[in-house]
Amino acid sequence: MPVKEEVLSPDLALTNGKIVTVDEEFSIAEAVAIKDGRFIAVGSNEEIEQLVGPKTKVINLKGRTVLPGLNDTHLHTAMVGLVLAHTQLFDVSSIKEITERLKRQVERSKPGEWVFGKGDAWEPETLKERRFPRREDLDPISPENPVVITAYSSYGRITVANSYALKAAGVTKETPNPQDGRIDRDLETGEPTGILIDEARRFIFERFPMPAASSEMDRVPLKAIEEAILRADRAFVKVGLTSATDPYVLPHEIRAYQNLKSRGLLRVRYNLMPRIEALKEVWSLKGTASLMPGIYTGFGDENLRIGCVKMLFDGGVMFKTAWMYKPYRGEPDNYGKPLMRPEELEKLILEAHRRGWSVGIHCTGEKAQDLAVQALAGAIDEMPEIKVRHCIIHGYFPTEDSLKTMSRYGIIEAIQPKYINSWGESLIKNLGIERASKFKPIRSYLDAGVTVAGGSDAPVVSYNPFLGIYAAVTRRTQTGRVLGPEERVTVEEAIKLFTINAAYSTFEEDLKGSIEPGKLADLIVLDRDILTIPPEEIKRIKVLMTIIGGEIAYRAPTFKD
Ligand SMILES: [Zn+2]
Known part of the structure; x- marks a missing residue:
């Protein structure tokens, strides 16, 4: 039955690898088979080689390490693209x-x-x-x-x-x-x-x-936004990113993404967070005046979808605008401040939640986070039947209360570990070493049972996810000192931040985030074994090949199979 065999055999098989599947057991396989953009089998060389048909393309990994495609949950794509031109x-x-x-x-x-x-x-x-x-x-x-x-x-x-x-x-x-x-x-x-x-x-x-911040993207014409997104997209696949969440998009940025998608130009899968300002307007429209009120989190497909609605509740600790319980060092009257009244935040969260929107709240200070977490929990208590996954974005200094409530209500923490490395020395100056050591305490979040999803916040810092993994594992600052060693996590945990946990943050844990049969065939081949190299070397990892949906999205010129 040669015809039938042809129909069933994989399009692509990767053999002789160290495949870090990131499944429940964090198991390691030797080979994978891919068909129609999905993994169809994961196992030993023998098992996969049996499936290979005459038309199957086989890549011999020669022992190299493979991870699921990495997923950055906080990446300002168009801004990255603009910066990449410089x-x-x-x-x-x-x-x-x-x-x-x-x-x-x-x-x-x-x-x-x-x-x-x-x-x-x-x-x-x-x-x-x-x-x-x-x-x-x-x-x-x-x-x-x-x-x-x-x-x-x-x-x-x-x-x-x-x-x-x-x-x-x-x-x-x-x-x-x-x-x-x-x-x-x-x-x-x-x-x-x-x-x-x-x-x-x-x-x-x-x-x-050039805009000074992503809030000024409306100054940039649509065509330039499209070019910027495309430039960033091509850069992302080179560092192993196969999915990303763009956390604060204007309507014309959404249009740019859709234009590029319809022309088949996007390689990375994107999840877009519109700003609450854009939705507040359409929610106030009555009846059928606008299509937008009908859309909510999850609209779209696996390549381009709408994620959380994004709100800003305070500023940043570097600018001393994070809303804290204790004043900044040397400024006894400065506790930072909220960007809106807590009652206003509560009201907006309820409005969004009622319409099926998961809410992502930018909050950095401990006081802002406490109030945001309480407001999110309040909405879940009021409408538990609505399926949402709310999320705290940044969450630098969670209190015990915040940790407990986030864990109990399934509120996700979207963290950007590279900041620990990039900003560590500055934070020590602004806050003192003791408070700075508690910055982005990933260990505490995980131990409390909170789902932590990793990201970069590029172009604030580099978009290279291996620098984020490196920072989560080592917590080393730019001068090499370790900021809060008790908050370090294992390499396996750090990988999960950028794979399965990131997928969970967009309701896609059954679709991607691990290498398992049935999931989207997104994977990357590394130039060294992330599980066994010294942690200092993680930041030097290079991606040799990136596969998205079974297609080779990037291949390093040096990679020969
Ligand atoms: Zn950001």
Whole structure:
């Protein structure tokens, strides 16, 4: 019966591997078979080889390690794409490295063109020169281009501009400091050093052809958003991402995703979180005036779907706007603050929950989190029959109460472990070592029985998920010190954050997140064995091949089977 065999045999088989399935037992297999975009069998070489037919493509993994495709639950795709068109200054260790990378972009640019570099968090201590870059560091490489670089620090959001950019922005010795911002000046001459802090960054960003935050994406035309998403999509598959949640999308970003999907251009699977502001408007419409009120969490398919509705409840601990019970170090009156009244938050959560929306709440301070968790639990108590999976986004400092309630009500924690590494040194300055050590306590969340889903929050930090796994396992800061060693997790636990737990956060745990028969055939091949290498090496892992839905979405030029 050759015809029948042909119908049943797999399209693709991977053999001779160390397949980390991330199933219930975290079992290891040797081989997998894939057909029509799904895993159809997982097992020993012998078992899978028996299934191979004449048309099956077989890839010999030669002992390499395979993981389920990784899933980032907090990734601002279009912003990442915009940043990718410029210079990446994540995880740099010196001013020299910064200027060398920028120089390459300057050389590719026409005179007068803006050159932009994006870093994560810098302190004088994390850079070899033990100071921030200044304009005189940038001027020699860029006499004919405005150059701007941005990063976070314990001093606030910092932007460094070269002399050309300062001139273009009209910033001089005479320019007064804006409210809530500071133009750093040379102590002797009073001339601007090029460092602009917080609101002083406005001088530059008003003239700069790029949004300063994802909340400003409405400035960017649809076509540019599409290009940015596509650029990011191609970068994601290279680091092993096969799924991502975009946590704060505007209507025209959703349109861009759908346009790209209909043209068959997206490789990664996306879950989109619209902003509550967009929904509040349509919910107020009566009757059949709009289609939108009928849509809720889960709308779409496995490639592009609508996830939680996103709300912001407070700011961030780096900006001292996270709403805390205790004041910030050196600022006895500053406890941070909420962005809306708690009653307003409760009302919005009930409105969303009633319509079937899972709610993702950005909250960072312990007080904000306590109130958000209580409000979510209240909605679940009131309407337990509605199937939702609410989620706390960030949740830096959970109290015992929050941990207990989140566990009892199945409220998910969406965490971004790379921050521990990128921001650790800045946090110690803002909060002191004791409080900073409790930052993003993944061990405590897991021990309390909370489902923790991993993400990056790129482009705040790098989107490379292995840096997130590395940070969750080691909790090392940029200077190498371990921030709260008792909160470290195992490699297996860290892998789950970015696979099965992330899938759970979007109701897709039966569809993906592990390598098991029936699930979507999303997997990645690594250049080394994540389960046995020293933890320090996790950050150097390279992806050799990414398979999404049984198709090769990325293959490293060096990978030969
Ligand atoms: Zn974010």
